[in-house]
Amino acid sequence: MKTLDQVPQGAEPALVAELDRLAGVAAELAQRIARGGIDENLAGAAGTNTDGDAQKALDVIADEAFMAALREGDVRHYASEEQDTVVTMNPEGQFAVAIDPLDGSSNIDTNVSIGTIFGIYPAADTPDASFLRPGRDLLASGYAIFGPQCALIVTLGDGVLKYVLDPQSGTFRLLGQVAEIAPDSNEYAINTSNYRHWSKPIRAYIDDRVAGTEGPSGADSNMRWIASLVAETHRILTRGGIFLYPADGRQGYGRGRLRYVYECAPIAFLIEQAGGRATDGQDPILDAVPDTLHMRTPFVFGSSNKVARVATYHDLPDEETSALFGLRGLFRA
Numbered sequence: 001m002k003t004l005d006q007v008p009q010g011a012e013p014a015l016v017a018e019l020d021r022l023a024g025v026a027a028e029l030a031q032r033i034a035r036g037g038i039d040e041n042l043a044g045a046a047g048t049n050t051d052g053d054a055q056k057a058l059d060v061i062a063d064e065a066f067m068a069a070l071r072e073g074d075v076r077h078y079a080s081e082e083q084d085t086v087v088t089m090n091p092e093g094q095f096a097v098a099i100d101p102l103d104g105s106s107n108i109d110t111n112v113s114i115g116t117i118f119g120i121y122p123a124a125d126t127p128d129a130s131f132l133r134p135g136r137d138l139l140a141s142g143y144a145i146f147g148p149q150c151a152l153i154v155t156l157g158d159g160v161l162k163y164v165l166d167p168q169s170g171t172f173r174l175l176g177q178v179a180e181i182a183p184d185s186n187e188y189a190i191n192t193s194n195y196r197h198w199s200k201p202i203r204a205y206i207d208d209r210v211a212g213t214e215g216p217s218g219a220d221s222n223m224r225w226i227a228s229l230v231a232e233t234h235r236i237l238t239r240g241g242i243f244l245y246p247a248d249g250r251q252g253y254g255r256g257r258l259r260y261v262y263e264c265a266p267i268a269f270l271i272e273q274a275g276g277r278a279t280d281g282q283d284p285i286l287d288a289v290p291d292t293l294h295m296r297t298p299f300v301f302g303s304s305n306k307v308a309r310v311a312t313y314h315d316l317p318d319e320e321t322s323a324l325f326g327l328r329g330l331f332r333a
């Protein structure tokens, strides 16, 4: 071990070795990001990925850095947002790594938190079998967040651990277990500029949150939208809340924006390990089976009671989701 100062208790050494490799790249990226604009323009255009997203220089730099480091290890299959298809590395490797090398790319040049999301599965015989499976099969998942401080949040299926990068030594110091996410919170995160494109249940849910003490929830709310999934996850792990990226009516958004294999499943695994809930609006994300590598899914996660409440809006009769909040015969939150 080079970069993590302590091994998670009871963890399998081979798995910890891969976590350490990921941590090593995250520590290097943190340094490079901190010098952004001095030596290189990390936000410069660098092409288009398979999903049609414009790639920034840092998307490509991060992908290449993780690929190079993981090639040295026990990884058979590598699935990245930035690669059209699965990359086969060590044919004998026992792990399959799914990765969003750089999450929140629209924030690279705004000095707002960005990150890396990863999930580690036991490798299967074929690339498809390694990744087109329920998130519940994950052995480990986590993210690095590059913000005012660089932190690494990891689960190996037994609670969630928090490491913070010590910039002096370049090692991640274990701070301990992350506390359980509060089941209730008054903060929600959603990109409300898409309001007119949402389904009726999502509109009704947000209408009721906006109505505050004058609506059926009987409580005022606060809203946040950072446009970095890692940063929203970090806030929710720290103080609770709910995140929604639902399906909407825009072209290409019929299943929302976020990708199952390397964004939603790893985050959902972490969130459940921290006592929260993660769904597609109705059903648990971790039980879904993706049919393609870059499949999108609607994604709702965070404080368990709040996430459960969103599902109930999908069961309301049409008249209720069409009604103004004052007319909705809803339960109080």
Ligand SMILES: O=P(O)(O)OC[C@H]1O[C@](O)(COP(=O)(O)O)[C@@H](O)[C@@H]1O
Binding pocket: 053, 081, 100, 102, 103, 104, 105, 106, 191, 227, 228, 229, 230, 257
């Ligand atoms: O710009 P929008 O539509 O609000 O989307 C923001 C979402 O897109 C993302 O940036 C997508 O991730 P990438 O940057 O890895 O493509 C999420 O981090 C974030 O939650």
Ligand SMILES: [Mg+2]
Binding pocket: 100, 102, 103, 104, 229, 263
């Ligand atoms: Mg992303």
Ligand SMILES: [Mg+2]
Binding pocket: 059, 081, 100, 101, 102, 103, 104, 105
């Ligand atoms: Mg990305």
